[in-house]
Amino acid sequence: QVQLVESGGGLVQAGGSLRLSCAASGRTFSSFTMGWFRQAPGKEREFVAAIITNSGSSYYGDSVKGRFTVFRNNAANMVYLQMNSLKPEDTAVYYCAARTVYRGTIYSASVYDYWGQGTQVTVSS
Secondary structure, eight states: OOOEEEEOOEEEETTOOEEEEEEEOOTTGGGSEEEEEEEOTTSOOEEEEEEOSTTOOEEEOTTTTTTEEEEEEGGGTEEEEEEOSOOGGGOEEEEEEEEOSOOSOTTOGGGOOEEOOOEEEEEEO
């Protein structure tokens, strides 16, 4: 089993920044694709960002391109999401996810094997 625990959420004003952290178990963490998704109550879960390996290969949803950065520290089994220029529309519960077996598209939540419990991000206007 892989366990994921998100942290770093909170309340920020529009235009501010926040960094989310995800701590992962698993001895093969460096081989996992790590993704970030977000979901507001009553809305669909939305792809935010993903990083394949510590090579720096990363991908972003259209709504966050140019504002968010995903990076990882494999030695520490950690993945991060740096969020800048936050907007009220970014308000959601943010989830960390791990894809332990290569399959499908990283943009689809269904290809990820494990999920954290989420951390709330609220952006005020």
